[in-house]
Amino acid sequence: MGKITGFMEFQRQEEDHLEPAARLKNYKEFSITLTDAQAKVQGARCMDCGIPFCNTGCPVNNQIPDWNDLVYHGNYRYAVDNLHSTNNFPEFTGRICPAPCEAACTLGINNEPVGIKSIERKIADAGWEHGWIVPQPAAVKTGKKVAIIGSGPAGLAAAQQLGRAGHDVTVFEKNDRVGGLLRYGIPDxxxxxxxxxxxxxxxxxxxxxxxxxxxxxKDFPTTVSNMARDTIFPEDLVKDYDAVIMAGGAEAPRDLPVPGRDLKGVHFAMDFLPQQNRVNAGDKVKDQIKATGKHVIVIGGGDTGSDCVGTSNRHGAASVTQFELMPMPPEQENKPLVWPYWPTKLRTSSSHEEGCERDFAVATKRFEGKGGKVEKIIACRVEWKDGKMTEVANSEFELKADLVLLAMGFVSPVQQVLDAFGVQKDARGNARATTDGDVCYQTSVPKVFTAGDMRRGQSLVVWAIREGRQCARAVDEFLMGSSVLPR
Incomplete structure (x- = not known):
């Protein structure tokens, strides 16, 4: 450990941010990476406790106390190597992971946890800054070919691991740029x-x-098929490649079937967010959904809803209101009850700080408008008893709504892909595959594997990276009989 008494001497150091007035003027990142001195202090706070729960709280099992100590001693070169031994893309997770590792930090029992996520970002950024992150091509090629469907974090992690193992890897992406939901689901x-x-x-x-x-x-909706210039049938992919990995995201959004849903101005969040990302990339988007000057209602209190809030504010919305169906969580979790697990507590994102009214335990009853366009939302208060929701009597109210964004999560991966391959599915519509047994991550169809959201459903980027890495090892074992790739 860096400093034996560091956890008693130093307080948690948050990353600095540009003020809302400055960051709302553009779509650039506004979090500022820790300085060397700040990172050293955060590394010093790590107790290197006897059982590092942070390691198991992290889905990729990052060796967190190890690289905390390396950062404390200023040894970023070895910290970069250590971090990459478990995580292919720490600059992604250092920015957008909710950091379950911090929820599991032992110091968090009676103090603020170590700023693990900010240290991870610092290490990754240092690796790129100093030119330590370089290609690692395989010394020997195996002659085996692997096809990967989807270029999100699961697909990219699997591709990189299998490429380094010597296989010829091809990644197929339906969008015009690589990245999946990293590219078109997460705001710039x-x-x-x-x-x-x-x-x-x-x-x-x-x-x-x-x-x-x-x-x-096959059988994709016109809106999807119009995106692509090429279509490949699964039987051809299985015939031409030695193994196939389905690693697409959970992209089927949860709908809100209430009266007025078909009014213009009511959109899924994932119709709204990708358009702005495309504009930022220099594309021209016809009939872009804009919040400029509008009263915006965001339905859904998760990260996607928060992203809608931030993007709407950057458009110059007249007002932004976010509804959540569940009751308002406590501002502080009951640590003795939930540690080291992910706690339920009120989380205020940077987008909320930029301007947003938040309301909890609210259900939408209907949308109303004129001329086929939404003008207001009719909602009511609800209460939860014994896990059941009931409407509070005489609680109905209405709000002006020029734009409604549905951000209530995702129900499953794209069914057309799973159906075309003919794989067995679980009760939630995900591809069925186990993570243990003789052949992990393999579907009911020979040679076809699956990982990430397509197997486990909507989840975190860090879980996608973990599954992509583990699936890569399973495929390597399937093709070669054994594997030296890490799990």
Whole structure:
């Protein structure tokens, strides 16, 4: 450990941010990476406790006390190597992961946890700044070919691991750019897309091939099929490759079937957010959904809803209100009850700080408007008893609404892909595959594997990276009989 008494001497150091008035003028990242001195102090706070719960709280099992100590001693070169031994893309997770590792930090029992996420970002940024993150092409090629469907974090992690194992890897992406939901689901002000681009260049130098604007499957809606220039049938993919990994995201949004849902101005969040990302990338988007001068209602209290709030404020919305169906959580969790698990507590994001009214235990009853366009939302208060929701009597109210964004999560991956491959599905519509047994991550169809959201449902970027890495090892074992790739 860096300093034996550091956890008693130093307080948690948060990353600095630009003030809302400054950051609302553009879509650039506004969090400022820790300085060397700040990172040293945070590293000193790590107790190197006997059982580091942070390691198991982290889905990729980052060796957190190890690189905390390395940062405390200023040894960033070894910290970069240590971090990459468990996580292919720490600059992604250092920005957008909710940090379950910090919830599991032993220091967090009676103090503020170590700023693990900010240290991770510091290490990753230092690696790129000093040129330590370079391509690692395989010394020997195996002659085996692997196809990966989806270029989100699960697909990219699997591709990089398998490419470094010597396999010829091709990643297929339906969008025009690589990155999946990293590219078109997360606003640039949370993670700028040049971070993806430089990783793609690294992977290309390692021998990975990317084919964008390519659909795998059939019977897609017109809105999806119009995105791609090529379509490949699954049977051809299985025939031409030695193994296939389905690693797409959970992209089927949860709808809100209430009267007035078909009015103009009511949109899914994932119709709204990707458009702004495309504009930021220099594309021209016809009939872009804009919040400028509008009264915006965001339905859904999670991260996607928060992203809608931040983007609406940058558009110059007249007002932004966010509804959540569940009751308002406590401002402080009951640590003795929940530690080291992820706690339920009120979380105020940077987007909320930029301007937003938040309301809890609210259900939408209907949308109303004129001329086919939404003008207001009719909602009511609800209460929860014994896990059941009931409407509070005489609690109905209405709010002006020029734009309604539905951000209530995702129910499953794209079913057309799973159906085209003919794989068995679980009760939630995900591809069925186990993470233990003789062949992990393999579906009911020979040679076809799955990882990430397509297997486990909507989840975190860090879980996608974990599953992509583990699936890569399973595929390597399947092709070669054994594997030296880490799990």
């Amino acid at each position: 002000f949370k993670m700028e897309k040049d971070l993806i681009d430089r990783r793609v260049e690294q992977m290309k130098a390692e021998g990975v091939t990317f084919r964008t604007s390519t659909l795998i499957g």
